[in-house]
Amino acid sequence: MTEWMTICAEADLPPEGEVAEVETAGRTYCVARLGGAVCVVDGVCPHEGGPLGQGVLEDGRVVCPWHAFAYDLRTGAAEHDASLKVQVFEAEVQNGEVRAKV
Numbered sequence: 001m002t003e004w005m006t007i008c009a010e011a012d013l014p015p016e017g018e019v020a021e022v023e024t025a026g027r028t029y030c031v032a033r034l035g036g037a038v039c040v041v042d043g044v045c046p047h048e049g050g051p052l053g054q055g056v057l058e059d060g061r062v063v064c065p066w067h068a069f070a071y072d073l074r075t076g077a078a079e080h081d082a083s084l085k086v087q088v089f090e091a092e093v094q095n096g097e098v099r100a101k102v
């Protein structure tokens, strides 16, 4: 079952063009601002478990720091391997909090 959950404070979001790692309720997320919208994806790389929130953002894709696989922050699709996809969560900012449907 999915439910809306507070992921972090809006103030914890990185500036546009960067990603950040957020841990809440025993789970790690990768968060970013993209074109004014907030993006929340699973913080664990589906390749071999690298920390996506410690990666870099390039053209709307987060690049994993371990083996440089790049995932689209809006679709979750991996650039080089169609079988790999990171989970993307519906997200919003409300009352200074970043919330995601997890």
Ligand code: FES
Binding pocket: 045, 046, 047, 048, 049, 050, 064, 065, 066, 067, 068, 069
């Ligand atoms: S663990 Fe992320 S690309 Fe390999």
